[in-house]
Amino acid sequence: MRHVVPTSVVILLVALGTVGVGYGLWAKTLTIEGQVHTGSVDARWTGRVCSEFNSWPDLPKDDEDDGEAEGKDVGEWSVTIDPDDDQILHFTLVNGYPSYAVDCQVHFKVEGTIPVVVRGTSIIPGNGLTHCTLDDLDSGNKKILRCDQLTVIFTDNLGSQLHPGEEAASSVTVHVEQAAEQEARYEFDIGVCLAQWNEEATAAECFAAAPSH
Amino acid sequence: MEGRKALPTTTVLLILAVALATVGVGYGLWSKVLTIEGTVYTGEVNAVLSIEEIDEGDASLVSDNGINEDKEIEGKDVGECTAELIDVPPDLVNKGPQLMRITIRNGYPSFSCFVNFNVQNLGTIPIKVDQPVLSGVDPDALDVAFIKGSLGAGGCYYNEEPPGVPVGDVIPHPQLEPEDMIFCTIWVHVRQQASQSATYTFVARVLAHQWNEFSGPHESLLP
Numbered sequence: 001m002r003h004v005v006p007t008s009v010v011i012l013l014v015a016l017g018t019v020g021v022g023y024g025l026w027a028k029t030l031t032i033e034g035q036v037h038t039g040s041v042d043a044r045w046t047g048r049v050c051s052e053f054n055s056w057p058d059l060p061k062d063d064e065d066d067g068e069a070e071g072k073d074v075g076e077w078s079v080t081i082d083p084d085d086d087q088i089l090h091f092t093l094v095n096g097y098p099s100y101a102v103d104c105q106v107h108f109k110v111e112g113t114i115p116v117v118v119r120g121t122s123i124i125p126g127n128g129l130t131h132c133t134l135d136d137l138d139s140g141n142k143k144i145l146r147c148d149q150l151t152v153i154f155t156d157n158l159g160s161q162l163h164p165g166e167e168a169a170s171s172v173t174v175h176v177e178q179a180a181e182q183e184a185r186y187e188f189d190i191g192v193c194l195a196q197w198n199e200e201a202t203a204a205e206c207f208a209a210a211p212s213h
Numbered sequence: 214m215e216g217r218k219a220l221p222t223t224t225v226l227l228i229l230a231v232a233l234a235t236v237g238v239g240y241g242l243w244s245k246v247l248t249i250e251g252t253v254y255t256g257e258v259n260a261v262l263s264i265e266e267i268d269e270g271d272a273s274l275v276s277d278n279g280i281n282e283d284k285e286i287e288g289k290d291v292g293e294c295t296a297e298l299i300d301v302p303p304d305l306v307n308k309g310p311q312l313m314r315i316t317i318r319n320g321y322p323s324f325s326c327f328v329n330f331n332v333q334n335l336g337t338i339p340i341k342v343d344q345p346v347l348s349g350v351d352p353d354a355l356d357v358a359f360i361k362g363s364l365g366a367g368g369c370y371y372n373e374e375p376p377g378v379p380v381g382d383v384i385p386h387p388q389l390e391p392e393d394m395i396f397c398t399i400w401v402h403v404r405q406q407a408s409q410s411a412t413y414t415f416v417a418r419v420l421a422h423q424w425n426e427f428s429g430p431h432e433s434l435l436p
Binding site for chain 1 (some may be wrong): 285330
């Protein structure tokens with residue numbers, strides 16, 4: 001019995017102390033709120049300037065080189081921005097024939113909010129093209145796709161940096177080769193990959209990370 | 214008829230003396246009441262935030278020099294990081310700014326923002342300041358951490374040092390006397406997996422409590 005009273009007192013004190021902590025803790029909460037709004041990498045095709053020429057493999061140097069041979073109007077070209085996706089440019093030759101050649105300057109604009117760098121370009125042969133080889137010239141700035149039926153040259157400034165709102169131009173040249181068949185359809189894809197300026201990336205990494213169309 | 218016998222004179226005098234003495238006690242007790250009036254004015258626990266410096270850019274490029282720096286790659290100014298102090302609610306209970314809002318606009322992978330801030334005791338009771346408790350961070354999109362300057366060591370807090378002088382070791386649960394302040398840095402970094410044109414949010418809460426109470430974590434008390 002002697003020990004019962006002190007034990008009870010201790011328990012009581014502890015209980016009261018606990019209540020004191022719960023009710024008597026004066027506190028103040030300071031809050032840090034954070035919001036991060038990310039920007040975007042975006043670009044779109046804006047237009048083209050194209051012309052036929054007859055001086056292949058040389059680009060036209062004067063008026064005589066412009067247009068089709070003998071001043072005829074046989075082949076037709078069409079370069080249009082896809083109405084549903086302004087990141088796709090349709091390059092079409094109609095009624096082409098061996099030696100028919102078209103040279104275009106194609107323009108694109110940076111629509112995003114982050115500066116970009118042209119990290120890579122590609123030319124991929126599609127339906128109908130055979131025995132294709134792809135050569136990189138001028139440190140990769142100039143790509144030449146040589147197939148039995150077509151030769152496609154794409155020139156761009158790899159590594160060039162563009163700020164939001166700025167425009168840049170690339171060059172596309174297509175020549176119909178001797179082995180092209182009549183009434184045929186040949187396809188190819190050209191890609192230009194842009195990535196934000198502050199990240200190092202190879203062309204392959206850039207293409208792999210880009211959303212597909 | 215013989216009448217009632219009168220009291221002896223001596224007895225009458227004695228009774229009279231006793232009666233007078235009794236009356237005398239009632240009127241002659243000199244007394245004094247002492248009073249204790251109690252008034253307790255309690256102090257207050259109050260803490261506020263203040264901003265020292267906002268730096269943008271890689272950790273290796275910025276420094277704690279008391280100057281807001283924009284050290285983005287190649288000297289560009291693409292992302293924007295702001296921090297503002299807000300009094301909510303501006304009443305007598307919550308005196309001073311207890312909310313800091315950090316906003317990054319046009320962020321991109323690798324963008325970092327460092328906000329150096331202070332916790333100051335503006336109450337009248339010494340306080341202890343708990344480590345910040347983070348919530349709501351998308352770990353794929355953001356790194357958010359409390360660090361030592363821009364060097365990446367974890368946690369708050371540090372004693373304030375003059376600009377350019379490295380801070381000392383972390384003080385995990387500092388005690389602040391009234392008017393004292395303690396220093397920390399919050400780092401927000403946009404990760405590679407962050408999406409474009411997205412909004413990410415997070416919240417960090419710092420609990421300050423009076424110094425003499427239970428010193429354990431008080432996360433359960435956070436709102």
